[in-house]
Amino acid sequence: MAEVEKVSTVMAWELTLRTVSALLKVYDRTFIDKLGIPVTWYDVLVSLSGAPDNRLRAQTLAESVAITRPGMTRLVDAIEKAGLVRREAAKEDRRGSYVVLTDKGELTLAQAHTIHLDDLETNLGRFLDAEDLSDLHRVMNKVWTGHLSLSGRRAMHIETMPAPGPQ
């Protein structure tokens, strides 16, 4: 039983990884072809649009799209150069700055959103019924929740610590 379970975990993971990687490449290619921006920009714009006043600290933004702070510095440099976001000094903390979505950024995000929804439907939703989606969400939620408990919610520090049972 334990043996069979391990093998299945490997199979499920390898298939999942291969599939997700392929989809990611498709989505990135679509963004580049149709909007001239990489998918990472879309992630940033989405995060900003979901924040109060369409603005976030660079630090927070970096966490929300899972890249490092130096990486976010360069990413914002590029997106700012394209005019989709701008930096604003933080009045209450002069060390830092806010990244703010511009009008042009909002426009681009709207286009990107439409394109991405279509792409998702074509490459993912189309092949899955309601139950599949529900199952996928359920499973990933278990793993994500477990991952958060393992990684201590913020630190990238990975050690085997006694994790509370999932769910």
Add this chain to the structure above:
Amino acid sequence: MAEVEKVSTVMAWELTLRTVSALLKVYDRTFIDKLGIPVTWYDVLVSLSGAPDNRLRAQTLAESVAITRPGMTRLVDAIEKAGLVRREAAKEDRRGSYVVLTDKGELTLAQAHTIHLDDLETNLGRFLDAEDLSDLHRVMNKVWTGHLSLSGRRAMHIETMPAPGPQ
């Protein structure tokens, strides 16, 4: 239900992407910390070990780990330098060469496999029961199969091809 379905596709995808990305980072970190090699090397070694005579053409290898040929050239350069694989001229086609797993490569692969299995169990299998794994595999298989048909059935053949169906 149709509109709910679309929203769910986005939700399921975002959660899946976030989860898979996090796991990938964990696995890569584990390989680097415990074996001093990146997870891409492991992918290459696994592909080779599943091939006849532990050897594959660079082209085939590149397809099986989903990177480009130039990328594979450099990747093999690095792995060869570490002594885990070696290049052998192809007798029947003097343009190309084979990448062959060395004894040291086999040894490293065995260690990597053990480590990875443990890592998978800790970060994935541990949170999922048999039904979860079966569901995940079923869903990903649908998407992967659909992706292949969309992209013109590219050669992505490895020994760990998507199984005929969930058990």
Add this chain to the structure above:
DNA sequence: TAGCATATGATGCATATGCAGATACTGCGA
């Protein structure tokens, strides 16, 4: 068998992004 389209792998260049350290600022304690 000469010629050309194609295939394989390597190389130049560009981009993305991580780590280590630099810089500027904050806030707490002596």
Add this chain to the structure above:
DNA sequence: TCGCAGTATCTGCATATGCATCATATGCTA
């Protein structure tokens, strides 16, 4: 107030990897 530890961001450097292109080899066609 002063000094120091901590924080936010940026910069230098290294690595990974994609695209365009090159040299070589193959093999089909006439």
